[in-house]
Amino acid sequence: MIPEIDLLNTHFAGRKWNTETQTAFMQLLREENFFNGEGVNDPAFSARDRINRAPKALGFVALSPVIGLTPAGKALIQSKRKEEIFLRQLLKFQLPSPYHKPTDKAAAFWLKPSLEIFRLIRHFGSLKFDELMIFGMQLVDYRLFDHIVSKIEQFRTAKAQTEQNYKSFRNEYLTTELKTIYSEEITSGITKTRESNDVSLAKFLQTKASNMRDYTDALFRYLRATGLVNISHVGKSISIAPEKLQEVDYFLAHTDREPCFVDDEKAYSHYLANPAIPQLFTDNKDLLLAKIQSEFSYIKVDRTSSITELKDILYDEISRRKEAIINEQIIEIKDYHLYDNIHATFNQIMDKSLYDAPLILEWNTWRAMTMLDGGQVTANLKYDDFGNPMSTAQGNVADIVCDYGDFGLTVEVTMQMGQRQYEMEGEPVTRHLAKLKKETGKPSYCLFIAPQINEACIAHFYALHKMNISYYGGVSTIVPLPLNIFQKMIEDSYKAAYTPQPQQIKQFFERSNEIAAASADERAWYQGITNEALNWLR
Numbered sequence: 226m227i228p229e230i231d232l233l234n235t236h237f238a239g240r241k242w243n244t245e246t247q248t249a250f251m252q253l254l255r256e257e258n259f260f261n262g263e264g265v266n267d268p269a270f271s272a273r274d275r276i277n278r279a280p281k282a283l284g285f286v287a288l289s290p291v292i293g294l295t296p297a298g299k300a301l302i303q304s305k306r307k308e309e310i311f312l313r314q315l316l317k318f319q320l321p322s323p324y325h326k327p328t329d330k331a332a333a334f335w336l337k338p339s340l341e342i343f344r345l346i347r348h349f350g351s352l353k354f355d356e357l358m359i360f361g362m363q364l365v366d367y368r369l370f371d372h373i374v375s376k377i378e379q380f381r382t383a384k385a386q387t388e389q390n391y392k393s394f395r396n397e398y399l400t401t402e403l404k405t406i407y408s409e410e411i412t413s414g415i416t417k418t419r420e421s422n423d424v425s426l427a428k429f430l431q432t433k434a435s436n437m438r439d440y441t442d443a444l445f446r447y448l449r450a451t452g453l454v455n456i457s458h459v460g461k462s463i464s465i466a467p468e469k470l471q472e473v474d475y476f477l478a479h480t481d482r483e484p485c486f487v488d489d490e491k492a493y494s495h496y497l498a499n500p501a502i503p504q505l506f507t508d509n510k511d512l513l514l515a516k517i518q519s520e521f522s523y524i525k526v527d528r529t530s531s532i533t534e535l536k537d538i539l540y541d542e543i544s545r546r547k548e549a550i551i552n553e554q555i556i557e558i559k560d561y562h563l564y565d566n567i568h569a570t571f572n573q574i575m576d577k578s579l580y581d582a583p584l585i586l587e588w589n590t591w592r593a594m595t596m597l598d599g600g601q602v603t604a605n606l607k608y609d610d611f612g613n614p615m616s617t618a619q620g621n622v623a624d625i626v627c628d629y630g631d632f633g634l635t636v637e638v639t640m641q642m643g644q645r646q647y648e649m650e651g652e653p654v655t656r657h658l659a660k661l662k663k664e665t666g667k668p669s670y671c672l673f674i675a676p677q678i679n680e681a682c683i684a685h686f687y688a689l690h691k692m693n694i695s696y697y698g699g700v701s702t703i704v705p706l707p708l709n710i711f712q713k714m715i716e717d718s719y720k721a722a723y724t725p726q727p728q729q730i731k732q733f734f735e736r737s738n739e740i741a742a743a744s745a746d747e748r749a750w751y752q753g754i755t756n757e758a759l760n761w762l763r
Contacts, residue, residue, distance in 0.1 A: 228619070230280050231302050232257065234294045242288040247272035257621070282324060283314040284497030295498035306540055308452040309507070310500055315339040315447060316480055317497055320365075323490035335484060336367040342444060343465075344477055346454070348374060351464040354580060356380065358441040359399050363406065367482045403430050445580075450616070452609055459573070461580040468610070471516070475506035507536055517542075543610050550612035558595045564719050567592050571712050574640075575676060583640045586708075587624050588614035590638050590674060593715050599727050600629040623657040623671075629727035633661050633669035634734075640676065647681035655689060655701050662698035670734035671703040678705045678751075687747035690738060704737050705751070710758050717762050725762060733761050 236253060237246050251268035254275075280286045285298035294302070301310045320334035321327050327334055341364055346352050352361070356377050364373045380398060387394045404411060407429070416429035445463060448454050453469045456462075465473050480503045486493035496502070507513045513535050517526055521542045526535065557563055570589045573579050584606065591604035603626050605618035618624045623635035637654045639646060650673070658671040673686065682705050689701035706714075718725050737754045744750035 226280055226285070227302055227307075228257070228621075229254065229275060230286050230294065230298055233276060233280075233286065233292060234298070237292045239291050239293065241290075242276075242292050244269045246292065250276075283311075283318055284494075285314065287494065287498070295494075297498050297500040300500040306536060308450065309505065309536075312451040312453070312476075313500060313503060313505065314497070315451065316476060316503055319484040321484065321487055323486065323488070323493045332365040334365045336365065337480070337482065337484065338364070339444075339447065340477070340480055340482065341367050341370060342448070343453075343473055344370065345373065346463060347465055347470075347473055347477060349377065351457075351462050352377075354441060354445070354461040354463070355395055355399075357444065357463070358437050359395075359402055361444070362437045362440055363402070399434060400430060403433050407433060446616075452615070455609075455613070456580060458579045458581060458585055466609075466611075468520075471512075472506040475509075475512070476503060479504055507539070508532065510535070513539070547608060547610055547612055551608065554592075554612060555595055558592050561596060561719055563592065564596065564715075567596065567715070568712065571708060575708060583638075584614050584617050586638050586640060586674075587617050590636060590711075591625050593711070594625060594627060594636055597715060597718050597725065597730075599724070600627050600634075600730075602627045623654075623661065626661060628665075629730065631667065632727075632731050633665050633667050634730065635661050635669065635671045636674065637671060638674045642675065642677050643679055644681060646675060646679040647685060651682060651685050654703060655697050658701055658703065659697040668731075669698075670731075670737075671701070672711075673703055673705040674708055674711050675705070676708050678707050683751045684747045687741060687744075687750050690741035690750070700738070702734050702738055704734060704754055704758075706755070706758055710755055714758055714761055721762055729762065733757060 232254060233250055237250060240246050247269040251272045254272075276286060276288070280298075281288055283297075284295055285301055287293050287295050297310065297314055301307060301314075304310050316337060316339055318339060319337045325334075342357070342361055345357075345361060345364065360373050360376050360380065363376070364370065383398070384391070384394060389397075410416065411426065411429070414424075416426055417424045418429060418432040421428060421432070445456065448463065449456060453466060453473055455464050455466045457464070486496055507516070510532050513532060514526060514528065517524060517535065517539050521539075524538065524542065526538065530538070554563075558567075567589055570579075570585065571593075574582050574586050574589070579585050587606050588604065591602065591606070595602045605622045605624060605626065606614055607616045609615045624638050625636035627634040627636065635654075635658050637650065637657065639650050641649050654671060654673055658669060662669045673682070675682075686701075686703040686705055689697070689703060691700070693699050694701070736757050737750075740753040740757065741750045744753060
């Protein structure tokens, strides 16, 4: 969101938001390194879909009478405490609003959704993804809070008493809830969905369930972006981080639950764009001072410092602590103390038993590369305050960058499979490698890892071994490996009687160039380099 609204403001501030500017914006956006998407078939629609939703709904951009960043949007781009800015906007977002007027068919919304979901999580301590999906999405009015609490408690009781396996139990419970939610449409026979001509009840319920799942997934990601929650990827649950309980309790107690300015767009826009409201825990100077002293008692703080100065002190100390935690993890990883955990995590990814597998794949591959050999290995993902993975790398950088002194390596990972793997990953992977070559001036290679490798990717990467393209810094040595082969490389490293050296990594990629030169086609090359990976330490 941040680079996209910055791009919009830089090139289109002061202009009308219409088909012309929407199309032009998408044309610019598609050329940016950070862009993930397509936006080709109907660029104006794609622009509206990206900007009219979260950026406008959360008050970061104004599109009328002309395009521009709001004070909240400017703060999001400029502030180093972005989680704070984002949290305030989430807490203000409401339904209904002048931006979101419900149709006759819509539910009777009356709430600030993020505020009430925070309250629901705080009430239970922890909520499963399924519980938020089935019941949290029904919380359309804050006055229904106790009713939703009761439904979740009934669900938990029924789950404890059932003899069914959980998947069957969950599916039956979800179907029952959906039939209740959409009873009027079902009774009236209005079961056609926008995406299909299939009017069957089964298709209707399947579509509604899929929509609820998508909304819940988005909700998890938005809440995680505030830095206030922990995600259990194994248990697929969300909870308030223990260190953040005071902060959450503060805004739950001090933020008005009632939607405001529902019929006054000017007043609502002004309210939503204000980056200083609602008041947070750290806006209270006495509470802020107490927090600094409780978490970092070794700091001597000047009590005459402004709130902004105190917030910067707290932010800087949290950043230093996070860096220290990650460095401690690196020491453990390099000593192979976490080998079993890394191996088990890859297996969980393959079994599809984790929430947000793309994030965990990126993080666990960083751990594996750190353990594999020497060098400076950097993951471009975002961490929370305690060194836990929070979000994947932005689109303008490689997932992982390894500096081995006289050469470099990018590592790209994806959960995408099939043709979409090639469409989403093929060109960006090559671009990221070219960027590293240009920045370092060193020979550089790329390792591409996915659960399965699509044939189009194999053909594409094979061709790049043979094509001297100046735009990509010459020949691009990109080796695609399925995750199980990469795991075998890690296992060989663990079992070796010595610590593998960076030169062995370089030799592996140079062998890829040799095999490509001697291969009749991409299949022969892929078979050859896969065999090489299975014996990379011989």
